[in-house]
Amino acid sequence: MSTRSPVPQVTSHPARPRPAAPQPTGHGVQLAEISQAGDRTFRFLAGGSGVLIIALVAFVGIFLLALALPSLLQDRDNFLFSRSWTVVGDELRFGIAGLLWTTVLSSVVAMIIAVPVAIGVALFLTQYLPRRFSGPLSFVIDLLAAVPSIIFGLWGLTVLGPFLRPVGLWVSGHLGFIPLFRAEIDPSSSVFVASVVLAIMILPIITAISRDVFTQTPRDQIEAALALGATRWEVIRSAVLPYGRSGVVSASMLGLGRALGETVAVLIILSQAAPGSAFTPSIFAGGETFASKIANNASEFDTPSKTGAFIAAGLVLFVVTFVVNALARIVATRGTARS
Amino acid sequence: MAKRIDVSNVDIYYGAFHAVQDVSMTVEPRTVTAFIGPSGCGKSTLLRTLNRMHEVIPGAHVKGRVQLDGTDLYGAGVDPVAVRRVVGMVFQRPNPFPSMSIYDNVAAGLRLNGVKNKGVLNEAVERSLVAANLWNEVKDRLGKAGIGLSGGQQQRLCIARAIAVEPQVLLMDEPCSALDPISTLAIEDLIGELKEQFTVVIVTHNMQQAARVSDQTAFFNLAAQGKPGKLIEIGSTETIFSNPTQKATEDYITGRFG
DSSP states (O other), rough: OOTTHHHHHHHHHHSSOOOOOSSSSTTTTOOOOOOOOHHHHHHHHHHHHHHHHHHHHHHHHHHHHHHHHHHHBBBBTTTTOOEEEEEESSSEEEOOOOHHHHHHHHHHHHHHHHHHHHHHHHIIIIIIEEEHHHHHHHHHHHHHHHHHHHHHHHHHIIIIHHHHHHHHHHHHHHHHTTTOOOOSGGGGGSHHHHHHHHHHHHHHHHHHHHHHHHHHHHHHHHHHHTTTOHHHHIIIIIHHHHHHHHHHHHHHHHHHHHHOOOHHHHHHHHOOOOTTOOOOOOOTTTOOHHHHHHHHHHOOOSSHHHHHHHHHHHHHHHHHHHHHHHHHHHHHHHHHHOO | OOOEEEEEEEEEEEEEEEEEEEEEEEEEETTTEEOSSSSSHHHHHHHHHTGGGGGGGEEEEEEEEEEEEEETSSSSTTTTTHHHEEEEEESSSSSOOOBBBBHHHHHHHHHHHTTTOOOHHHHHHHHHHHTTTTTHHTTTTTTTBGGGGHHHHHHHHHHHHHTTOOOSSSEEOOOOOOOSSSHHHHHHHHHHTTTTSEEEEEEEEHHHHHHHOOSSEEEESSTTTTTTTTEEEEEEEEHHHHSSHHHHHHHTTTTTTO
C-alpha cells in the first residue's frame, strides 16, 4: 500500500458541493418511466403480421370449402373413392381417387429420384469440393431453380420424353409383371417422365437447403469424428448427416410441396387417360394430377356446380400439402428431440 | 500401450503464415507433458500436429519429423486417419455426438474400427467409462443422450470415447477450460490415473493445473503477434516452476505477463 492509495480521495468526496437534485425524492437517480412507444409499435406490427398469415390460410381454406360444399352435396359418387368425373348435366358424378393417385405417385417417384441426388450433391459441394469450385457450382444449381416450369415442361415433352423412352420400354419389358411397371401407353408421355422432370425441378431447392445445413455442422462435431480416426465418409455419417437430418427432411418436404402442386410442366408432359378407362397404378401410364386437371379445365368453369367440383379437388390438394407439411414437422422435431 | 513421442525440428505453417518455429522435444511413455504459454504461441497448433488434426485447415503443412516410437507420422504412405486412431484427442469444449446415446458415443470409435461384436463393445464401453470415472454416474442410463449430461460429465464421456479405442497417446487441448472447478478437479484426478496407461500431452492456460498434473512442462512464447511461436524451455515440471533457466519462463509463471 502506497501513500497514493485512492482511498483518501473517496473519503474526501462528500466534501465537494453536491449538484442540486432535480427532484426532492431520492438522490438524483431518475427512475421515471422510459417511453415504450417503439416497443409497442413493433409488438403490434409483428403480432399483426402473424395474425394476418393465419387469417390468410384460414380464409383460403374457408373459401375452398364454401365453394366446394354445394357440389360435394350433389355428388352421386363417393368423392374420395370414385374415379369418374362427370360435372356437367343434372347429375354430378365425380371423385378424386385417380387424381390423388397420379399426384401422389408422380411426386413420390420424383422424391425418390431427387432426394438422394440432392443429398449427394450437397455433400459433394460442402465436404469434398474445394471452396473455390463449390461457390460457382452452387450458383449454377441455384440457377436451375430459376428456370420457369413451362421451360421444363417443353424440354420434358420434346427432349427428355423421347430420350427416356428406351429406359421406360426396358423397365416395363422386364418388370412389367409388377402392376407398378406395367406398360400402358407410350412411355415418353407417362407419369415416369413427368416424375423425372419434377425431380429435376425440385432438385435445386433440396440441394440448396441441404447444403446450407451441412455447412453449418459444428466444427467440434467434425473434429470429434476425425480425432477418433474417422475417414471422410465416416465423418459425414457420424457428424454431418445426423446434424443435417431435420434440415434435409424439411428441404425434402418443401420439394415435395412443390412437386405436388406443380401444374404446367405436368400438364404439358402427361397424356390424359381416355375417359372411362380402367384404373392402373403404373408409372408408365398417363393421367392427371389435381393441379393439371384444374388448369386444363379452368377456361370452362361455366356453372357453379362444375366450378365447385374442381374446387373440391383443389381442396384435397390443399389438405394433402398441409398433411405433408405437418408430417415433415413431426419427423423433423422428433429427430432433434431424440438427441 | 503408451508410446514415446519424438518431435525434431518441427516448423508448422498455415499457408504462408509461419505458426511454430523449430520445435524439438521428447515425450516419454506414461508421463504427462503440459504445454503452457500465452495465447497464439502455437501450443495448440503443435498439439494438433501430433495427430495430424491441423491438416483439417486448408494450407496447413509441417516440416521436420514427428515420430511415434521411431515411426515418422509424416512419412510417405502414412494415412492421417490411421495416425488419429493411434493418437486420440480430447477438445476444449466437450463434444459428444448429439444424436448418439452415452453408450453409442463411447462405442463410436470402436465401430469405426469395424468392431460389431456386442460382447466386445459392452466390455469396452464399461472399461472406458470406468477408466473415465463416469461409470457409476451413467451405468443406469447408457441409452440416454450424451448431451443430456453436465459439462464435466460430457468431458469425461469424451475422454471415455477417446480411450475406448486404446490409443497410444492421448492429446488434451485445454480440456478443463469450459468446466467448473469441481469438474476440473475430477478431470485432473483422471489425468493422473490415465498416465498409468497412456502417454498424455495437455495444453492448458491454467498454470496451477500444469503444476498439479504434469511431469514435464514445455513453455512456448512468441516474439510478437504475427511472429512464429517458439519452444522457450522444456524440463521437469518441478524445475520449470521452481527454477526456470529462462527469464521469459519465470516472468510468465510468476504472472508478470501473459
